Amino acid sequence: MKVIVPxxxxxxxxxxxxxxxxxxxxxxxxxxxxxxxxxxxxVEESIRFKEAGKADEIIxxxxxxxQSQETLRNGLAMGADxxxxxxxxxxxxxxAIAKLLTAVVEREQPGIVLMGKQxxxxxxxxxxxxxxxxxxxxxxxxxxKIEIEDDSFNVVREVDGGLETVRLxxxxxxxxxxxxxxxxxxxxxxxxxxxxxxxxxLTPDDLGIDVTPRVxxxxxxEPPARNAxxxxxxxxxxxxxxxxxxxxx
Amino acid sequence: MSVLVLIEHDNTExxxxxxxxxxxxxxxxxxxxxxxxxxxxxxxxxxxxxxxGISKILSVDxxxxxxxxxxxxxxxxxxxASGYSHVLAxxxxxxxxxxxxxxxxxxxQQVSDIIEIVSEDxxxxxxxxxxxxxxxxxxxxxxxITVRTTTFDAAIEDSGSSAPVEELSAMGDEQLSSFVKxxxxxxxxxxxxxxNIVISGGRGMQSGENFIMLERIADKLGAAVxxxxxxxxxxxxxxxxxxxxTGKVVAPDLYLAVGISGAIQHLAGMKDSKVIVAINKxxxxxxxxxxxxxxVADLFTAIPELESALD
Numbered sequence: 001m002k003v004i005v006p007x008x009x010x011x012x013x014x015x016x017x018x019x020x021x022x023x024x025x026x027x028x029x030x031x032x033x034x035x036x037x038x039x040x041x042x043v044e045e046s047i048r049f050k051e052a053g054k055a056d057e058i059i060x061x062x063x064x065x066x067q068s069q070e071t072l073r074n075g076l077a078m079g080a081d082x083x084x085x086x087x088x089x090x091x092x093x094x095x096a097i098a099k100l101l102t103a104v105v106e107r108e109q110p111g112i113v114l115m116g117k118q119x120x121x122x123x124x125x126x127x128x129x130x131x132x133x134x135x136x137x138x139x140x141x142x143x144x145k146i147e148i149e150d151d152s153f154n155v156v157r158e159v160d161g162g163l164e165t166v167r168l169x170x171x172x173x174x175x176x177x178x179x180x181x182x183x184x185x186x187x188x189x190x191x192x193x194x195x196x197x198x199x200x201x202l203t204p205d206d207l208g209i210d211v212t213p214r215v216x217x218x219x220x221x222e223p224p225a226r227n228a229x230x231x232x233x234x235x236x237x238x239x240x241x242x243x244x245x246x247x248x249x
Numbered sequence: 250m251s252v253l254v255l256i257e258h259d260n261t262e263x264x265x266x267x268x269x270x271x272x273x274x275x276x277x278x279x280x281x282x283x284x285x286x287x288x289x290x291x292x293x294x295x296x297x298x299x300x301x302g303i304s305k306i307l308s309v310d311x312x313x314x315x316x317x318x319x320x321x322x323x324x325x326x327x328x329x330a331s332g333y334s335h336v337l338a339x340x341x342x343x344x345x346x347x348x349x350x351x352x353x354x355x356x357x358q359q360v361s362d363i364i365e366i367v368s369e370d371x372x373x374x375x376x377x378x379x380x381x382x383x384x385x386x387x388x389x390x391x392x393x394i395t396v397r398t399t400t401f402d403a404a405i406e407d408s409g410s411s412a413p414v415e416e417l418s419a420m421g422d423e424q425l426s427s428f429v430k431x432x433x434x435x436x437x438x439x440x441x442x443x444x445n446i447v448i449s450g451g452r453g454m455q456s457g458e459n460f461i462m463l464e465r466i467a468d469k470l471g472a473a474v475x476x477x478x479x480x481x482x483x484x485x486x487x488x489x490x491x492x493x494x495t496g497k498v499v500a501p502d503l504y505l506a507v508g509i510s511g512a513i514q515h516l517a518g519m520k521d522s523k524v525i526v527a528i529n530k531x532x533x534x535x536x537x538x539x540x541x542x543x544x545v546a547d548l549f550t551a552i553p554e555l556e557s558a559l560d
Contacts (some may be wrong), residue, residue, distance in 0.1 A: 129349035214358035229541035
């Protein structure tokens, strides 16, 4: 089975973003960029499939600026076999990314697309669901466990009330949640080896996809700040403040 | 303009998230319809028809919709969506799972997790775990939107009158997926996302058994119990307890964070709470920077002290 894993380059999840003074967005210059943490989990799972003899090729796919090659190299260093970059400087929306991925899937014919449930930059949580619709494939979102059967995947989904298990006919789009696995670190030899792995570079035009945004970002602002309040020393003092000052008890 | 709200339910009752979504819908148009897709769900349709602000309920009742499988439900929504200016769903796992699949079928760029409606095409939504707010304008002719339920009041559940219910025909089973089982967390306590008081534990709780201490406080206060990602990852509590960027977003009157350091991702899920209390033995913990009331103390002495002081 061939596996496609889309990966996104985002501001590192441990960094607190700064909003640009002119309201045009968040500051991306001189900020540490990393692979979206959910994408890392998807890459890890694909490698575990391969190690278990369930997958024979892993292709990582990124859509974005030229620097997204670094993100692909990360995936290759973790253990993916080759990469595809769909290069563009346009700020891509989930709908456009799903269209680009559809074109790649139609060309590569994988048995599964494994991807993060959301990217921690725009927090949209859409691309996998959209891709599944465009391909008319089964969809498993927020997945914390995957079992591979002959013609299906049994997946456990993290839903609001607890867990839900569904059987997905193959091929499928599966979006992964935090507890699916703990991603490995790439070893130095594997980082070196990844440098020689192939990355194919395409453009949206090569794939015949219009990626013009549909949603315009008018302004990005800082949310109202919360400030540190008072300190208490005892339970009585805490309860007194909650009852008589905050009036929430 | 008419607005369609996707009613979240379990074939028995309407979920509370629907009520907040209806309020958002009424800010967009006066003609708000609700869509119920399910099986043996007549009770849901008649309950939804009573929600204040709803002028009509569309109901599709058939066995292929029993478990809300997205591959079967999405075509139903897609089929009727083009008759509306907006289609809204709560930004719960129900709405997040379903609406983007519909959006792609309609070639629409969905707007996720809105916290404010500026005008019929302009919305505010948090990005980067709520560390920035984006004001965005949608150019699509039908706007598909998920709504952050904590930022819209709940519509009145029983308005005293009942909107008409129209039955639509089912569209069949796509045969792409099937339901296997549910492992739902049973709790007598209020639901996390709608509770007035939430008490959450983090890594500092050290074990699942120790959460009993928080449950005792929760029962005294009528509170829900939540957790940080660290506590869920460690297996102390089930996944549906998680509060944060990728878990549940809560905004209760009172949020008690116990043994939680306050990572950006956790703050994203609770910083709109009215009053935040942090109990942590590390006085440098980032949670204290957002807490209205901080108590630097070992939770294993503080929580029992709090429990007896509440008696």
